[in-house]
């Protein structure tokens with residue numbers, strides 16, 4: 001595919017939304033210590049919210065929360081928890097309530113991924129990703145729901161676009177994220193009458209994330225890959241997902257719930273097969289699987 005004559009710019013959400021729209025609000029974000037979750041948290045904080053970021057690695061979380069507080073001038077605290085362990089999540093919620101007294105927004109962002117063909121995917125490997133992505137989302141919703149009902153708050157679940165087609169070597173993640181999409185729709189139906197909204201953001205291949213570094217050989221940029229479609233001239237940036245987050249949590253989206261919004265510049269809708277080079281090139285897959293077959 002010839003390079004696009006147009007490359008979409010990446011807007012700053014503060015250029016679009018007032019910077020105090022989330023003043024007094026509190027965000028609870030699993031997977032907030034790095035990648036997309038961290039970027040979403042930073043952008044929500046830039047609009048006035050305080051935040052609690054949740055993850056397994058306390059050192060990484062503490063560094064991230066200090067960085068986020070410093071960059072935004074708002075308060076961010078770390079809470080160590082494994083989303084697979086409901087008790088540890090309940091403790092994180094307790095910490096959030098003790099510190100801030102409320103939770104308004106929840107991002108279910110904790111996820112795990114690796115490339116593996118179904119023939120080489122052990123029961124434990126499949127279960128591990130289902131436990132982190134799907135059951136972790138369920139656990140997060142269960143632990144936070146009373147507080148989200150109290151604040152008439154909102155959930156955003158981070159899904160993916162892998163399962164809107166068949167993506168090789170992603171049976172585990174595709175299954176897990178399909179369940180996340182389904183869960184969010186049911187939450188929207190059941191909790192709407194309590195004033196709670198639930199939506200899904202499905203990022204495409206997102207630059208600068210651990211997920212992409214697993215799908216794409218080091219040192220190569222998918223934006224230079226001619227085999228892959230990108231109608232808007234580039235792949236997803238974390239800021240694209242963060243901007244959609246601000247919109248969905250804001251009063252501009254008070255009538256939007258139960259929706260799944262791909263943030264991928266229509267890559268999944270394109271006629272070219274949007275598999276990264278690593279997936280298209282068997283030699284590179286073999287290298288990345290490192291004997292896991």
Ligand code: COA
Pocket residue numbers: 111112113114115116120121122123124125126128129132210211289292
């Ligand atoms: N191919 C095949 N199986 C793999 C694998 C790979 N590349 N990586 C892990 N597994 C298997 C393990 O072998 C194990 O199965 P087994 O007991 O049958 O051998 C199972 O998955 C669990 O792995 P383990 O490392 O013990 O689990 P963990 O809980 O410590 O970590 C992940 C699992 C998925 C979280 C880990 O791969 C990880 O840290 N990923 C980084 C997070 C990430 O990718 N984020 C981006 C999300 S898009």
